Amino acid sequence: LGIALAHDNVTRRLGVTGVLIIDVEEGSAAAEAGLRGTRQDRQGRLILGDIIVAVDDQPVQSVDELLDLMGEYSVGDTVRVTFVRDGERQTVEATLQ
Numbered sequence: 001l002g003i004a005l006a007h008d009n010v011t012r013r014l015g016v017t018g019v020l021i022i023d024v025e026e027g028s029a030a031a032e033a034g035l036r037g038t039r040q041d042r043q044g045r046l047i048l049g050d051i052i053v054a055v056d057d058q059p060v061q062s063v064d065e066l067l068d069l070m071g072e073y074s075v076g077d078t079v080r081v082t083f084v085r086d087g088e089r090q091t092v093e094a095t096l097q
Helices: 008-014 029-033 063-070
Strands: 003-005 019-024 051-055 078-085 088-095
Touching (some): 008 019, 019 063, 029 088, 051 063
Antiparallel strands (some): 019 051
16 A cells, blocks of 8 residues: 554554554555545644554454455555544545555
8 A cells, every 4th residue: 555554552552443554655555545644733743644444344453454454455456445534434445556
């Protein structure tokens, strides 16, 4: 997908269920799907990135679960990524590169 993920310890400390996106590579499948990484606002406050909670309706709660699940797909496959942004659940499609 072209993303950097937060370690599971970080998400647990934040009380997050799912996998927190830290960074999205420019031009990646994740970027093209509109997924967002963690960033800072103009006042320097941290804004959490999207939190992946499912891929093709299969829940993910850890980085290992997400990586295992993504290992089942190949380049060119399209997956539905369900994530939470600003407290709202959303789903996008991403074609793996």
